[in-house]
Amino acid sequence: MAKDISWQVTGDSGNTLQIGAWRFEGDGSGPKVHLQAGVHADEIAGMLVLHQLLPRLQACQDQGRLRGSVTVVPQANPFGIGQFRQGRLLGRFHDATGQNFNRAFDHSLAMERPASNLAHWQKSLVQLAGDADLVLDLHTDDEALPYLYLHRNFWPDGLALAAALKVDLVIVWDEGGDGSFEETIIAHADPRLAATIELRGQADVSDALAQQDADGLWAWLCVSGVIDEAAVISEWLGQVVDMGCMETVLAPCAGVLVFEKALGDEVEEGERFARIIRRPGDPGSEVVMHAAQTGRLVTRHRERLVSQGSVVAKFTGSRLSENWSGGTLDP
Template identity: 70%
Template sequence: MVQDISLDVRSNNGDPLQVGAWRYQGDGSGPKVHLQAGVHADEIAGMLVLHLLMQRLQVAQAQGRLRSQVTVVPQANPLGIGQFRQGRLLGRFHDATGHNFNRGFDQSAAQQHPSTNVQEWQKALVQLAADADVMLDLHTDDEALPYLYVHRSFAAQGRELAAAMKMDVAIIWDDGGDGSFEETIIAPWLRKGLSDRNMAATLELRGQGDVGDQLAEQDAQGLYTWLCRCGAIDEALSPEDWPVQTLEMGQMETILAPTPGVLIFEKQLGDPVEEGQRFARILRRPGDPSSEVVLFAEQAGRMVTRYRDRLIGQGMVVAKFTGTRVSRHWHGGLLDPN
């Protein structure tokens, strides 16, 4: 039997909302697993991936091959999912408060009586995952290669997961400080001491527009294969060999827009660049050739993400690149401060 364990939360008006959550119960010999998608409500790809994965989990449970308790939250954020403005879903920040939905989970979880509906929702989600041994949080970037973030404690498992998911890059982090869901879940593990079952990662499933059957089937199969490898499912599956570039968070090179304007990329996702090579330009005032600003790569690497729209504001992230040395702009903390 699949257990419906949906969470009750509140909208901005105090009306009842539900976070759909389902639990598959195995024989208890495997690690407890928590999988979720859509904490940033406009990052849709993971919702379809988990929808497809749930069908595989149900078959494994029915056939007696499920070893773990697996909790799946395929659309974790009912607060953000309704924030449509002029035809676009704006689900990264809470409209009423400006709160980034994937920040401050630690503070919300610590409150005995959360003061806002966002904090109530965050605390409920943390409590749902609190007893998990394995936690995977599915996100997407603007436009991106598939990649993941993983704490240094789980770097080896993260590389295996990235290979199973056919991800190009695994980014290792040490200190966050932002109270993301991943950071909040692993904090007690790190305090108490890690077990060999523990693993957590944030998976970036390409870009926000990369939602479709083919990619979702591939990603669902990758997750299923990795769950078999970590002992959650009794099935002999091994991921294909896949080249994964592992690098430190500080080696990621983030390029910000020095001026607003029309953004023209001269390089595609995954393309290599040399230090000092031009990769894009911004036309500040169309009609005025002198207003064009050329953007250059800070160091050798390849383009992992890029801005989705082609009109960019000053200070926005134009693109992120892998690097071979620590970025001169790196001062610790987050890759994405907002």
């Protein structure tokens, strides 16, 4: 049976919070893998994917076909998963501090005695993944095509993962600086591969999609030597884009957001793709938004009433964005 390695942390009110985790041990001839979902607790899709993957890994272990070890943390964030406000889960930021849950992992790891319960959770999560050869962190965007977020050191080694998951896009980055989980793992644990996987949008949670993604992860585990099973991965036909060439478009004003382009659509430089109605009823209050360069619409803002400065959309591009100033995309 899988080893239950669940652990507890103290919550903001002194309550005990449980983090479920399981480890499947193979014969030691394959790599060590760490799979987790829900660091942003309102990004649910990966939780269902790993939930479906667990019994398959158990059967594989029982049959003696597991070569490496696989650690699975299906719901990694016990703080965010309880942050319901008027029926809505707000799991991206920590209520007590306002901190993005996927930031400052490096600071927490550097503390001999973490200064807060949140930092203790972050340090324990990094330490759990610290000896893994292959590390995957499952997220979602607002509304999005499936894409892979990967450090340049891991490309093209990550090609098999992109192909197995059939992502539309791989975004390659060089520098971070905000202490995300992936960045901290790369800096302190030296894995063979670490990646953030964006499993479409927050509403894309279904058995069918989870099965597709679990099948993709399974195939990748097979070709990576973790599972003793033949797997065929189709040729990847997606796109690789440097982080600096991504165009992130912010709302110039508040209002009703109306998209005129669908996810995956190609746009020409200067082409209109959305508009914001500042004052419904006033035809002169519409603000039209145009593409900064030729590319493909990758993400869209999920809410249709947008505040000024919110991320409206992200596009691929073929040249460095004029708004690029370094750092990460927004994992």
